[in-house]
Amino acid sequence: MQCVIYKGKRKPGAYLFVERADDFSRVPTTLMQMMGPMELVMTLDLASRENLAACDPTEVSQQLLGHGYFLQLPPTDYPTR
Secondary structure: OEEEEEEEOOOOOOEEEEOOOOOOOOOOHHHHHHHOOEEEEEEEEHHHOOOOOOOOHHHHHHHHHHHOEEEEOOOOOOOOO
16 A cells, blocks of 8 residues: 655654545644645555554554544654754
8 A cells, every 4th residue: 555654844753644645635624734734755655564663554554544644643752843
């Protein structure tokens, strides 16, 4: 499963995974407002990954299929600006 990863300008360390580039149609409006303007980070094939840096690829796939997005939040000790 392919996914596209974005980061928002207003939430350092948070990443939004969606199924298709620039398709935020299934992402709640309040979440999009909270994240701010989106910046493309990378495109990733989840099927070819056994693990990701901060989340489980199986969980990401399930969330993408069920909800249309996956939000990866920063660790609680993430530095803020």
